[in-house]
Amino acid sequence: MNRFEEKTVSSDLLFEGKIISLRVDEVELPDGKRAKRELIDHPGAVAIIPVTDDGKIILVEQYRKALNRSIIEIPAGKIEPGEEIEVTALRELEEETGYGANQFEYVQSFATSPGFANEIIHIFVAQGLYKIDKPAAGDEDEFIELMECTIEEAEEMVLDQRIYDAKTAFAILYAKKILKD
Amino acid sequence: MNRFEEKTVSSDLLFEGKIISLRVDEVELPDGKRAKRELIDHPGAVAIIPVTDDGKIILVEQYRKALNRSIIEIPAGKIEPGEEIEVTALRELEEETGYGANQFEYVQSFATSPGFANEIIHIFVAQGLYKIDKPAAGDEDEFIELMECTIEEAEEMVLDQRIYDAKTAFAILYAKKILKD
Numbered sequence: 001m002n003r004f005e006e007k008t009v010s011s012d013l014l015f016e017g018k019i020i021s022l023r024v025d026e027v028e029l030p031d032g033k034r035a036k037r038e039l040i041d042h043p044g045a046v047a048i049i050p051v052t053d054d055g056k057i058i059l060v061e062q063y064r065k066a067l068n069r070s071i072i073e074i075p076a077g078k079i080e081p082g083e084e085i086e087v088t089a090l091r092e093l094e095e096e097t098g099y100g101a102n103q104f105e106y107v108q109s110f111a112t113s114p115g116f117a118n119e120i121i122h123i124f125v126a127q128g129l130y131k132i133d134k135p136a137a138g139d140e141d142e143f144i145e146l147m148e149c150t151i152e153e154a155e156e157m158v159l160d161q162r163i164y165d166a167k168t169a170f171a172i173l174y175a176k177k178i179l180k181d
Numbered sequence: 182m183n184r185f186e187e188k189t190v191s192s193d194l195l196f197e198g199k200i201i202s203l204r205v206d207e208v209e210l211p212d213g214k215r216a217k218r219e220l221i222d223h224p225g226a227v228a229i230i231p232v233t234d235d236g237k238i239i240l241v242e243q244y245r246k247a248l249n250r251s252i253i254e255i256p257a258g259k260i261e262p263g264e265e266i267e268v269t270a271l272r273e274l275e276e277e278t279g280y281g282a283n284q285f286e287y288v289q290s291f292a293t294s295p296g297f298a299n300e301i302i303h304i305f306v307a308q309g310l311y312k313i314d315k316p317a318a319g320d321e322d323e324f325i326e327l328m329e330c331t332i333e334e335a336e337e338m339v340l341d342q343r344i345y346d347a348k349t350a351f352a353i354l355y356a357k358k359i360l361k362d
Contacts, residue, residue, distance in 0.1 A: 001250045001251045001252065001343060002244070002250060002251060003242060003244065003251040003326070004242075004243060004244040004251055004324040004325075004326075005244055005251075006244050006246050014195075014196055014203075015195055015196060015203055017205065017219040018217070018219065019219050019296075019297060020219050020221070020297055022195075022196055022203050024198065025246060027246055029322055029324065030324050031324075033321075033322070035322040036199070037246040037247070038198040038199065038200050038201050039246060039247050040201070040221060040247070040297075040298075042294075042297070045296070061184060061185075062185060063183070063184065063185040063186055063187050064292070064295040064296070065187050065206060065208055065218040065220060066218070066220050066221070066292070066294075066295055066296070066297055066298055066299045067292055067295055067299055069182045069183060070182045070183060070184040070185055070186075071182065071292070071295060073295070078296075108339055108340075108350065109342070109345070110345055110346050110347045110349075110350045111245070111247075111248055111252070111345055111346045111347065112293045112294045112346075112347045113223075113247075113293045113294050113298060113300055113347075114245040114247055114248055114252060114254070114345075114346045115200075115226070115245070115247065115257075115259075116200060116201050116221075116223070116247055117221075117247055117294060117298070118247045118248055119294055121347070140214075141210055141214070141216040143185040143210065143211050143212075144185075145184070145185075158289055159289075161290070162182060164290070164291055164292055164295075165291050165292045165293075165295045166291045166292065166293045166294075166302070166347040166348065166351060167347065168291075169289065169291045169351050170347060170350050170351045170354065173351065173354035173355060173358065174354060176358075177354065177357075
């Protein structure tokens with residue numbers, strides 16, 4: 001898929017952080033003209049839709065500094081260097097919820113902000129959940145609270161914007177679909 | 182929603198671009214410890230799910246430099262300064278597809294990458310579509326191709342990753358739901 005390709009003329013790395021880096025590329029457009037692209041590099045992430053045996057989904061509430069508020073999301077986390085996405089998914093489910101899963105299925109992957117970032121989120125659905133006795137701890141700068149809710153409760157939280165992110169909006173529609181089938 | 186609030190201790194603006202800017206905030210965590218947050222500011226965007234009278238959705242293919250490939254998405258675009266989101270939605274639908282819509286309905290809003298960016302996408306569904314005689318042109322550095330497809334065709338494009346972004350993944354499930362109801 002390289003239709004309307006924008007060839008890189010030059011690339012300027014302006015910031016290299018612990019999680020993201022920023023560069024400005026000059027590109028040649030299909031008509032030969034040039035343009036600048038402001039781009040964020042991100043290692044990618046995994047998100048899990050955990051569905052309990054009685055048809056609830058498990059969500060986590062956490063503060064998101066980028067939004068200056070807390071929101072309620074499906075469990076998710078960054079891929080560590082060299083880590084297989086299936087391992088990230090199991091690890092994040094355990095760290096954020098304390099659950100393991102007997103059924104773990106890959107759903108799909110998508111870019112979150114293709115206009116400026118290369119972050120890809122890989123979505124899994126986890127069923128056959130069981131509590132892990134002594135689950136691994138998550139990041140020490142991460143404060144989260146766990147909740148279980150029905151699809152209807154989740155839809156209410158979309159309406160009042162307590163749920164307010166793309167992967168979770170997708171997850172609710174997806175969970176609804178598999179629970180109906 | 183300020184549970185687990187992270188208070189800003191200091192904020193360092195490191196890049197101010199045409200579309201995004203980057204800052205690193207030092208924050209105080211709920212336990213009194215400190216951490217750094219790498220944050221992107223973005224003006225926000227609107228995306229439209231255009232559903233034709235015969236139940237197809239209209240998609241646009243464009244090159245995304247951040248991903249180094251072209252992908253197929255629902256029409257979308259940035260909010261201009263001071264612009265109402267309903268105006269952005271109508272403008273982007275016209276510029277990117279050449280269509281107007283008799284029914285325009287707000288669906289929901291969500292952050293695309295709450296871990297590092299404040300970009301919010303506002304989703305609308307457009308029905309009762311009609312072709313505009315001389316539609317307004319879009320950005321001059323934007324090259325797009327239009328297509329109409331059924332939900333089944335869109336789902337195939339998800340599987341082979343021609344469709345590869347969060348808002349479009351959401352849009353397909355949403356369109357499927359309203360077309361079934």
